[in-house]
Amino acid sequence: MSIQYDIAATTTHVRIRALQLLGYIAAAATAPLVALWGKLDDGRRRRRAERELSLLSDAVLKDIGIARSEIPWIADTRGMPFRGPRGRRG
Secondary structure (H helix, E strand, C coil): CCHHHHHHHHHHHHHHHHHHHHHHHHHHHHHHHHHHHHHHHHHHHHHHHHHHHHCCCHHHHHHHCCCHHHHHHHHHHCCCCCCCCCCCCC
16 A cells, blocks of 8 residues: 555545544533523423413312312423433423
């Protein structure tokens, strides 16, 4: 193999590693934004559930077994996957 092909292969390898490194940096930079978006989405879901449950009459709430004072707790916990006995978010 000639020196020309060795240099080309090395240059290609360096470019691939540089692109991988840029990908890792981009992923690390966007992770906090993704976490923030998830928190905002959780809050939006909770407020919507709370608003919809608050619109129900006392008779309907009684039929489904919910006291009006339980609405904030139910809106915060319903629809979330069970993550074990140590807490809601595990």
